[in-house]
Amino acid sequence: MTPIKNRGFHGGYRFRNFEASPLDKLAAAGVPSKVTISLMQGFSDEVACLVQPGVQVKAGQIIGRDDERVSSPVHASVNGKVVKIEKLEYLGSEVAAVTISSDGTDGWQALQGYSARWDSLTAEQIETLIYLSGASGAGRSGIPTRFKSSIISCDDVEEVIIHGVESEMYGPLSGALLTGDCLSKFADGVKILRKMLPKAGFHVAMNAERESLIAGVSDALSGNDWVEVCGLQSRYPADYDEVLVSTVLGRSVPAGHLAAHIGVIVLDIRDVLSVYEAVVEGKPVIERTVALCGPGFTENPHVRVRIGTPLEHVIGGNLRADKAWRFLRNSALTGERFLEMTQTIDRNCDAVIAVHENDGREMFAFVQPGPRKDSYTPTFLSAILGGKLTKRGETNLHGEERPCISCGFCEEVCPAGLIPHHLFHYVERNIIDETLLRFKIYDCIDCNLCAYVCPSKITLGRHIKSGKDKLINEGLTCPRPPFALKGTGTQKD
Amino acid sequence: MKAVRSLLDKLYTVPQLARFKPVIGAADAILYGTNETTHAAPHVVDNIDIKRYMSLVIVALLPAVAAAFFLFGWRVIAIIMVSYMAGGAVEVIFAIIRKHDIHEGFLITGLIFPLVLPPTTPLWVVAVGVVFGTMFGKEMFGGTGRNIFNPALVGRLFITIAFPAIMTMNWQTPFASGPEAITTATPLTTFKSTAQTSTINPSVVEAGTEQVLFTNAGAVKKATQNPQSEFAGVQVYCMGDAAYEKAAHHRRIEEGKASRLVSYGDLLIGKEPGSMGETCRLAILAGGLLLIGLRVSNWRIPVSYMTTVFIFAAVGSHFLPAKIAPPMFQVLAGGLLFGAMFMATDPITSPFTKAGKYIFGISCGVLTVLIRSFSGYVEGVMFSIVIMNAFTPLIDQMVLMFKYRPVKA
Ligand code: SF4
Ligand code: SF4
Numbered sequence A: 001m002t003p004i005k006n007r008g009f010h011g012g013y014r015f016r017n018f019e020a021s022p023l024d025k026l027a028a029a030g031v032p033s034k035v036t037i038s039l040m041q042g043f044s045d046e047v048a049c050l051v052q053p054g055v056q057v058k059a060g061q062i063i064g065r066d067d068e069r070v071s072s073p074v075h076a077s078v079n080g081k082v083v084k085i086e087k088l089e090y091l092g093s094e095v096a097a098v099t100i101s102s103d104g105t106d107g108w109q110a111l112q113g114y115s116a117r118w119d120s121l122t123a124e125q126i127e128t129l130i131y132l133s134g135a136s137g138a139g140r141s142g143i144p145t146r147f148k149s150s151i152i153s154c155d156d157v158e159e160v161i162i163h164g165v166e167s168e169m170y171g172p173l174s175g176a177l178l179t180g181d182c183l184s185k186f187a188d189g190v191k192i193l194r195k196m197l198p199k200a201g202f203h204v205a206m207n208a209e210r211e212s213l214i215a216g217v218s219d220a221l222s223g224n225d226w227v228e229v230c231g232l233q234s235r236y237p238a239d240y241d242e243v244l245v246s247t248v249l250g251r252s253v254p255a256g257h258l259a260a261h262i263g264v265i266v267l268d269i270r271d272v273l274s275v276y277e278a279v280v281e282g283k284p285v286i287e288r289t290v291a292l293c294g295p296g297f298t299e300n301p302h303v304r305v306r307i308g309t310p311l312e313h314v315i316g317g318n319l320r321a322d323k324a325w326r327f328l329r330n331s332a333l334t335g336e337r338f339l340e341m342t343q344t345i346d347r348n349c350d351a352v353i354a355v356h357e358n359d360g361r362e363m364f365a366f367v368q369p370g371p372r373k374d375s376y377t378p379t380f381l382s383a384i385l386g387g388k389l390t391k392r393g394e395t396n397l398h399g400e401e402r403p404c405i406s407c408g409f410c411e412e413v414c415p416a417g418l419i420p421h422h423l424f425h426y427v428e429r430n431i432i433d434e435t436l437l438r439f440k441i442y443d444c445i446d447c448n449l450c451a452y453v454c455p456s457k458i459t460l461g462r463h464i465k466s467g468k469d470k471l472i473n474e475g476l477t478c479p480r481p482p483f484a485l486k487g488t489g490t491q492k493d
Numbered sequence B: 001m002k003a004v005r006s007l008l009d010k011l012y013t014v015p016q017l018a019r020f021k022p023v024i025g026a027a028d029a030i031l032y033g034t035n036e037t038t039h040a041a042p043h044v045v046d047n048i049d050i051k052r053y054m055s056l057v058i059v060a061l062l063p064a065v066a067a068a069f070f071l072f073g074w075r076v077i078a079i080i081m082v083s084y085m086a087g088g089a090v091e092v093i094f095a096i097i098r099k100h101d102i103h104e105g106f107l108i109t110g111l112i113f114p115l116v117l118p119p120t121t122p123l124w125v126v127a128v129g130v131v132f133g134t135m136f137g138k139e140m141f142g143g144t145g146r147n148i149f150n151p152a153l154v155g156r157l158f159i160t161i162a163f164p165a166i167m168t169m170n171w172q173t174p175f176a177s178g179p180e181a182i183t184t185a186t187p188l189t190t191f192k193s194t195a196q197t198s199t200i201n202p203s204v205v206e207a208g209t210e211q212v213l214f215t216n217a218g219a220v221k222k223a224t225q226n227p228q229s230e231f232a233g234v235q236v237y238c239m240g241d242a243a244y245e246k247a248a249h250h251r252r253i254e255e256g257k258a259s260r261l262v263s264y265g266d267l268l269i270g271k272e273p274g275s276m277g278e279t280c281r282l283a284i285l286a287g288g289l290l291l292i293g294l295r296v297s298n299w300r301i302p303v304s305y306m307t308t309v310f311i312f313a314a315v316g317s318h319f320l321p322a323k324i325a326p327p328m329f330q331v332l333a334g335g336l337l338f339g340a341m342f343m344a345t346d347p348i349t350s351p352f353t354k355a356g357k358y359i360f361g362i363s364c365g366v367l368t369v370l371i372r373s374f375s376g377y378v379e380g381v382m383f384s385i386v387i388m389n390a391f392t393p394l395i396d397q398m399v400l401m402f403k404y405r406p407v408k409a
Helices: A123-133 A182-196 A211-220 A241-249 A269-281 A311-315 A409-413 A420-428 A434-438 A449-453 A460-473 B002-013 B015-032 B050-072 B075-098 B105-115 B123-137 B151-162 B164-169 B187-197 B217-225 B241-248 B264-269 B281-293 B300-319 B327-332 B336-343 B354-374 B381-403
Strands: A004-007 A026-028 A034-038 A062-064 A080-090 A093-102 A159-164 A201-207 A227-232 A264-268 A287-293 A302-306 A325-329 A351-356 B211-214 B235-239 B258-262
Touching (some): A123 A182, A159 A241, A182 A201, A182 A211, A211 A227, A241 A264, A302 A311, A311 A351, A420 A434, A420 A460, B050 B336, B075 B105, B075 B123, B105 B123, B105 B151, B105 B336, B211 B217, B217 B241, B235 B241, B258 B264, B264 B281, B300 B336, B327 B336
Parallel strands (some): A159 A201, A159 A264, A201 A227, A287 A351, B211 B235
Antiparallel strands (some): A034 A093, A287 A302, A325 A351
């Protein structure tokens, strides 16, 4: 068994026991009648479209690929016919999206050259399979292959961090992703990656509290001295790349840059399972496991859905009708809203959250003991009794916006060690100059925890983000660190 | 309750009341909470708000209020009501002029202010003080969050300077009424005047000495053990119960000539004269510790403030016993505990940096002892906090300049 190390970081907050957290249960959403697949998935550039409306496609067939830009291929996720190609809004920009109407069959076309005996494959063959399957488009900077799938090359990779850390209020459970034979598939996936990146050190990070899971992972990987298993505290935002790099490796990501720039690749459990499926089963990334979280759902399973599935198909009949719900993508703290039920699941979606759109008033809310109200401060019963009570997931502001009273909560929780209210005062008064750089605004990792805890209901995170944007407009970009960064030649800028 | 709800909804629509929207809104928000939701990420937010935050400070002040009521009677309630009404009126007027919501801060100012007043303060002086404090301590700077000085302290200082006779001459002995209950002396004044006329901690009591003051039990022991001491006809004052016990039962000190200048036990439970909310130190401690436990106030300032007073007084009274009172007395007497727990910790007017908080606390401590010992005033807590309030932005700036190196962009 590989030794387990437990590590923490400064600041952060542990969200405990929110109502309707996802269950340790895996279900399949089935094949939808129609999918809309964006040609830009995750961090990568938009790829060139290889199909026209009217053509028949098979699930797993590559419909978009661009070998000139940093990207990974995009696949059809169902068998059927391309009905339309149009520009759609995707995370703030206009991107082409392919709509395919499905014939209802659930088969898929396998990749060429995969092998159940993966150890007989060469590193080169593995790289090709990972690229062609689209699994290389993982994380915030991709898995490097001989194709342009990441901003850095294979030789640049010094460390690989694979994490199954749960720290969000609502998010997928690692236990659900690693049930049954998934655990051994995961272990093989890690070994496959090692074969491809023989010089890199591997680190698998899980929540320290999930003792049996961490022991299982540790067992499955035992006997390999190149991999270390570590337990992390489940305090938010323990699963952010910047925080993982500092807790797991003791290094720091230079402000405003990516972990890849210092040669670190950060992946999650699903990314590794995709690698396994691509190499051993020849299966391209046409599915994604999504956790359905929050009180809006009658049940909270993890579901396997085809990429491009509209939200309405994912939810199906699993919605409670008694209240109004707000649907969120991936995170209640940083996620975007799903505005329409026709919006689709993409490769980077790992949770759909439905919280109560609570615009109801509550009598004497500010003096109630609050057994079901989450708070960072021990001024609520729920915080005093710790994890035993379930907290409500709802969108009420719970108070009015007020001027900052310098209570210091935002500073206490900031994982980047910043003084958010101080930065806010500058941005609010529109003082956009070197002072912001001096107070390390670029160290902010946009976790939004400061805005979560603020009793004055100030949206600190958004102000700080706009401060960064304004600085960039002024030409005051984040200074380069005094050492060479990897992969900056191929970066988008 | 439906009737109240519909009444409020109706009030919003009355055109003549449009200017009073802040008042209606405040009543609404207090009764019914908010119906606002988050606009964007974070979509779910913490349940704490300023109302709860501020109301916990009030909860923490309740023991002190209860003690004040118990010690000084109904007058306390009258003073608090006047303070709330006058302070509230100023807040409402400014909310209407500035067209913003009514901010909850005045609920604290309006309660802290009366608690630092002598129980005999005339009601009109209370009103003048709180109005001055809110206007010039807060609103002139742009309202809550921008004020440099603690508004309650500004009001208190104003009336101390404007009406010195009222503010320093009339103190009421707890549990007493009638003219003889009014005294001119708080323990701090008593120490100052006694120290001026006595020989302090003599190791030998010379014959012909009229009056000696022992500030601790050790000094009593030393003087009584010295065979050359001559106690006949000497009036012996003792600070603290331990010193008094030693002197009262000592065979060399004449019967009835030993007296206790101050009892630390009495100070703790509030049996000595002082400002209404400042006398019962136990109640203050209970409230202050509650706030620190709930993380509504930070421990750094009160701890560094009181530790500094203690250490400075311990060293100082060793070398200058006639000027600087002994440490235990300094910590328990006057408004120190209340000031350190409830006024120096005001987050708006004290530094937000950690190092700044220590600097603030230590400076307040040094200033308090200096003012108490070497100035014409007997109490220095308010002055030191107000002085340090003025330095707060500077302290924070210095700490930040030190912590964050300038960057070349
Ligand atoms: S949490 Fe809010 S009120 Fe408190 S210091 Fe930060 S910004 Fe100010
Ligand atoms: S959003 Fe930025 S400033 Fe706020 S807590 Fe997170 S890292 Fe700190």
